[in-house]
Amino acid sequence: MRLKRLSPKQRIGTNQRNPSTKMAAPKRRTSKMKQRSRLAAQAWKAPKLGSCPKCGAAVPGHTACPHCGTYKTQSGAEVVVKKVD
């Protein structure tokens, strides 16, 4: 199919590949770098773990230690949380 040349005014809101439709169409192909850096930002990353001040077990941030139940507050006070079954 031969495409008809459109003036810039006619081009607004039309798809260049199929001028009969009025759909949003990308102007340019996404470059490899653009695509890869976007996907790299979306990639899953392992949660960063701290260590329990009391027993040294790996603990995710803002969480009481699953091993001994200690939670260290910002003021340095240690709070021991008991598990409820």
Ligand SMILES: [Zn+2]
């Ligand atoms: Zn602990």
